[in-house]
Amino acid sequence: xxxxxxxxxxxxxxxxxxxxxxxxxxxxxxxxxxxxxxxxxxxxxxxxxxxxxxxxxxxxxxxxxxxxxxxxxxxxxxxxxxxxxxxxxxxxxxxxxxxxxxxxxxxxxxxxxxxxxxxxxxxxxxxxxxxxx
Ligand SMILES: [Zn+2]
Numbered sequence: 001x002x003x004x005x006x007x008x009x010x011x012x013x014x015x016x017x018x019x020x021x022x023x024x025x026x027x028x029x030x031x032x033x034x035x036x037x038x039x040x041x042x043x044x045x046x047x048x049x050x051x052x053x054x055x056x057x058x059x060x061x062x063x064x065x066x067x068x069x070x071x072x073x074x075x076x077x078x079x080x081x082x083x084x085x086x087x088x089x090x091x092x093x094x095x096x097x098x099x100x101x102x103x104x105x106x107x108x109x110x111x112x113x114x115x116x117x118x119x120x121x122x123x124x125x126x127x128x129x130x131x132x133x
Contacts, residue, residue, distance in 0.1 A: 003015050004045030004046065004073065004074070004076070005038035005041050005042045005076050006076050007038065011042070014038075015038060015039040015043070018036075018039045018051075019039060019042060019043055019046070019048055019051045022050070022051050022054045022055070023050075023054055027123075029122045029123050030124055031086050032081075032084050032086060032091070032124070033083070033084025033085075033088075033090075033091030033092070033093050033117035033119075033124050034078055034081050034091075034093050035124075036055060036117060036124035036126065037078070037093045037095060037115065037117070038076065038078070039055070040052060040055055040126060041073060041076040041095075043055075044067065044073040044097075045072070045073040045074065047067050049064075049066070049067050052065055053065055055123075055124070055125055055126055056125065056126050057118060057127045059127070060126075060127055060128050070101050070102045070103055071101070071102075072099055072100050072101070072102050072105075073098070074098055075097075075098035075110075076095060076096070076097055076098070077095060077096040078095050079095055079096055079112070080093075080094040081093050081094070084117055084124075088119065089118060089119050090117065090118045090119065091117045091118075091119075091124070092114060092115070092116050092117070092130065093114070093115055093117065094113070094114040094115075094131075095113060095115070096110050096111070096112045097111055097113070098110040099111075111132070113129050113132055114129065114130045114131040115127070115128070115129050115130065116129075116130050
């Protein structure tokens, strides 16, 4: 299976490394804010709410998260990044995420968001949407 984040890699060698080890004794963390963003998109695509909560900053994290099973996230475009590198403590990623209805695959839409991220130790965390379009 190709990774939902459109990296061109197999899912197993891309975002699954992060998604399947979160909360484990020796987790693998995405090295950059953009990599975390991609892995969160993949978690949406595979319906892993636990990963989304684990990678959400405690100050903005919801108590629980229900994913809409009809919403199929199928395409991610990274539009721009600012900081968010391996030596940064915070970063911003702009992206466009495309989704379609599972019941009617012709029903498609997308959202454009600019999100902020912070790094705590080795772990990048999603903080909030700065801009929604
Ligand atoms: Zn990926």
